[in-house]
Amino acid sequence: MNYYAGMDIGGTNGRLKLKDGDGNILGEFTGPGCSINTDGYDKSRSRCRALVLPALKELELNPSDCMGICVAASGIDSPGYEKMCRDIFEEMGFKPDCIRAVNDCEVFLYLKEGPSMVVVSGTGSICYGIDAKRTIYRTGGWNHILSDEGSAFYLGMQTMRLAAEDLDERTKCPYLTRMFMEKSGLDTLEKIDLFVNEHLFDKSEIARFSMIACEAAKQGDSQAEGILKDCAEKIWKLIEDTARKAGWTRQSQVSLASGKEKPHLWLWGSVLVKNEIIRDEVVKRVRQVMPEIDVAVPETSALDLALMLAGKIR
Structure with a gap:
């Protein structure tokens, strides 16, 4: 059976969801997560195999029959880590041209067509932004020794x-x-x-x-x-620095907001989703400094976004 697979692999938990060519959900599975930049190749390989291979066996699916798999994983911070992730799945039998590996934060940039940012504070923290030219900017997320502030x-x-x-x-x-x-x-x-x-x-x-x-x-x-409050301030700083890198000055924000679609800031990760005190502090700072930007927690999960992107792999 031909199928598509989406994965959301955070530092604590890993999730896998599969659908057939008609969009019918075949199954959803969970297991321990990993961060490829801090846990390394061997541990990440072991965790990914322990999640994927038993799930495929249960559903009687073969890796070689996958039409597209999007792996949204913590720690994919460079082309080198992306290649390591791809190698793990190629070794399992997934076809190279059917694999897409991205940072687990990056997938939220595809929720809207226009400029947007996403800040994630889960086990670790990171912020991404994308401008009207589809150029991507990134701040933080350089492992928990160098950064992960506010996580x-x-x-x-x-x-x-x-x-x-x-x-x-x-x-x-x-x-x-x-x-x-x-x-x-x-x-x-x-x-x-x-x-x-x-x-x-x-x-x-x-x-x-x-x-x-x-x-x-x-x-x-x-x-x-x-x-x-200190944690919220650290998360706000990630947002502020990413906005600066992307050239989101106050004037440009007004210009962006007057376009077809207002720019968005998505909040994701266990700290921002579950901790209302920190989330409210972050939202307050954003609305004080960047009032033209819509702030929201996505209704679509990283797992479902990964599965959606998998379906677009050709």
């Missing part, structure tokens, strides 16, 4: 730092520290130090603490509120 990793790390400062008697944040110790089991500075040393390059392990700051802020913890 779940960043938020989780800031949460751990604040809890450590409290345990070190350098500050006071009772709600956050208590929640962190309860959820993590890390109730001493020594345990926190050991955990960070063991998991610094496994950003999903640290990113899972990101919601603690939000919960503590709702309990009135002022230090936790500060973390969330």
Whole structure:
């Protein structure tokens, strides 16, 4: 059977969706994710194969019969990483001319025909923009050591730092520290130090603490509120810098908005979709500085966009 496949591979979760030539959905599957730039080829290969091959076997499909597969994956930050991703799928048996590999953020630029931007804050963070000439601009996303500011990793790390400062008697944040110790089991500075040393390059392990700051802020913890505002400011900076690179001055925004279709800014990723405090702070900053731009969370997921793009591969 001929079919199409779309994949959304984030740092924490991977998703696969397939449809036949008539657009009928054949199945949807999930598994652990990966970031090819930080996890490397071997781990990424293992995760992709563990998600794709059992799914195809269950549906009695062959890789060679795929008419188009779009892999929207975290960490595809250069032609080199794109080639690594393509190699993984070619090795599985997918035909080279049927494979499209893009950064998982980039797919949202194809939601509209006109100029747009998308900022993603999930396990990692990144911002992309596309102008009227279809030139793409990118800011951030250079792994969690160099960037990923405002991401779940960043938020989780800031949460751990604040809890450590409290345990070190350098500050006071009772709600956050208590929640962190309860959820993590890390109730001493020594345990926190050991955990960070063991998991610094496994950003999903640290990113899972990101919601603690939000919960503590709702309990009135002022230090936790500060973390969330700092996170929102970092995300706004990604947007601002991408707009500058794309030449979206205030005057050009007015000009763009007077065209057939207003420019859009899409917000995506677990931090921006699930954390209303951070999302509202980001939206407030955007509307203050870029009022002519529409801001929204996409109704179409990255997975469905990848499947849509797969259907356009010829």
